[in-house]
Amino acid sequence: MRLTTLFAALSLLATLAHANPEFWRHEWDRTNFDRHIIDNWKEIRDGGPPKDGIPAIRNPAFRKASSETRIKDTEPVMTVEIGNATPRAYPLRYLVWHEIVNDTVAGVPIAVTYCPLCNSGITFDRRTKHGVLSFGVSGKLRHSDMIMFDRETESWWQQAIGEAIVGDLTGTKLRMLPGWMESWAQFKARHPNGLVMDQPDFSRHYGRNPYAGYDSGSRPFMYNGEMPPHGISPLARVVRVGNRAWPLTRIRKLGGVNEAGVNITWESGQASALDASVIARGRDVGTVRVRDKQGRDMVHDVMFAFAFHAFWPKGKWMTGG
Structure with a gap:
């Protein structure tokens, strides 16, 4: 399907969807819509896929960078380096299809996130005063940016700013971690013994x-x-x-x-x-x-x-x- 056709179809779905919590409660029965920082519910739009329609990754598998042959040198990866842990690369060939990877590096639970519509790629610490959270993709957008949700309370989180905007955890902010996008060739050159996320077990055109x-x-x-x-x-x-x-x-x-x-x-x-x-x-x-x-x-x-x-x-x- 051509991009313009896809966008037109998704826009139609968004137009038909009601920007009203009462309409969303059947899918989000655990979300506390009484708590929010949204001035106008029309800011939130259905992007097309339902909750988990874009499947976030949990417990990703990794392989040595030297053994990876599918990724081309110019392809972008998100690089995470924490403490003395082996550096890790999260290829965008997977993130454009999954948008969130829940992982743990050097004992730090992290969420590597990428919103294609905003080109926003941020790594968060998943630890909060409410405990360690695990994130999924809601299928909702606000200002074209992905809205994540945590599986513990089903609060909604704005990816670009790392803040809960709807639900019990409204106002809670995630700590952003240093990280960057670079080419696969650049990562390999610096870290020939580094780790790269392995291809997920999903049917996608990676x-x-x-x-x-x-x-x-x-x-x-x-x-x-x-x-x-x-x-x-x-x-x-x-x-x-x-x-x-x-x-x-x-x-x-x-x-x-x-x-x-x-x-x-x-x-x-x-x-x-x-x-x-x-x-x-x-x-x-x-x-x-x-x-x-x-x-x-x-x-x-x-x-x-x-x-x-x-x-x-x-x-x-x-x-x-």
């Missing part, structure tokens, strides 16, 4: 992009909010650090930036996961690393500009002007 051409479009899917300022395209990538956003075009042009206590570098070689129908053939968007003055990796996200503006409407745009 290695193919179900959102072909999306990040070259003019408008994001299921988004009715304000567009970014400064003439920045809504689907342009920005590097978010806290409430600041650096346009990727500026970083690439300058070869990197060092300002506001943040050092951002860029290196070519990583394909966009949302461009060509085969991920490995996507255009080169490069790899971003973000470090502080001491050279330590910082929490960041390389997301679409519209999503930054939606969730940080008062954020600072680092355009260099």
Whole structure:
């Protein structure tokens, strides 16, 4: 199915669905809709798949990087390095189909998350004052961003900001962990003895992009909010650090930036996961690393500009002007 046809079909489903908790209670009978931070329920839309229709991964299998032959060098992976644990790579060829991987690294329970519609890839610590949570994909969207849910209380969580927005845990925030996207070749070069997530046991077209051409479009899917300022395209990538956003075009042009206590570098070689129908053939968007003055990796996200503006409407745009 062509992307435009798929989006049209999903948009129709979203239009038919009622943005009302009473309509959702039959599927979400454990969710406490009396607790929420939503001003207007119409902000939440059905993305098409039902709860767990996009199956999150629990207890993923891994293999040595040196034994992996299916992943092409340009394909993007999300890298996680915690303590003295062997570094791990989570390929986007799997995350575009599953969006969440629940894992444990060096004793730390984590959730590696990726929202294709916002290009938002963030790793969270699953430990909270309410206990360790396990996350799934709700099938709901808010400002085009994935809404996750925890299986313990079925509260709803906004992926881009890591905060519970509906349910008993409303207001609880997850701790974001430093991590980054890079090419498979870059990960292997640094960590030839590293680990890579093995192919899940699901019937999916791994290695193919179900959102072909999306990040070259003019408008994001299921988004009715304000567009970014400064003439920045809504689907342009920005590097978010806290409430600041650096346009990727500026970083690439300058070869990197060092300002506001943040050092951002860029290196070519990583394909966009949302461009060509085969991920490995996507255009080169490069790899971003973000470090502080001491050279330590910082929490960041390389997301679409519209999503930054939606969730940080008062954020600072680092355009260099």
